[in-house]
Amino acid sequence: MIRILLRIVVVLALLYAAAVACLAIAMRQPPDTFGRIMAKMPTVAFIVLPFEPLWLSARAGRLEPGQSAPDFALKSLDGGNLVRLSSFRGQKPVVLVFGSYT
Numbered sequence: 001m002i003r004i005l006l007r008i009v010v011v012l013a014l015l016y017a018a019a020v021a022c023l024a025i026a027m028r029q030p031p032d033t034f035g036r037i038m039a040k041m042p043t044v045a046f047i048v049l050p051f052e053p054l055w056l057s058a059r060a061g062r063l064e065p066g067q068s069a070p071d072f073a074l075k076s077l078d079g080g081n082l083v084r085l086s087s088f089r090g091q092k093p094v095v096l097v098f099g100s101y102t
Helices: 002-027 031-039 043-048 051-058
Strands: 073-075 082-084
Touching: 002 031, 002 043, 002 051
Parallel strands: none
Antiparallel strands: 073 082
16 A cells, blocks of 8 residues: 555656646747747646746846847837847847836
8 A cells, every 4th residue: 555655656746847847848938939838737737836936047047247138029019020139239229118018
């Protein structure tokens, strides 16, 4: 009986470790991919898995003061053209505002 219980505990621990590893990998994906993954995440996973420590580790960044911001591209407000941050380098200052206005 103890052997069966021990095997169950080991299997559950391995499944938990695999779920944490998969979540850590998912958090390092581009935002649109990560969003699609999170949309399919069962509610119980938000309670059981260590989201905050993994998120802080995955999105910590490695910029030092004085370094250039990483390049990225976003669609313009009208949804047409892609605008790259690097296209403004050396031309004019750029201010990035991140937030929700809903």
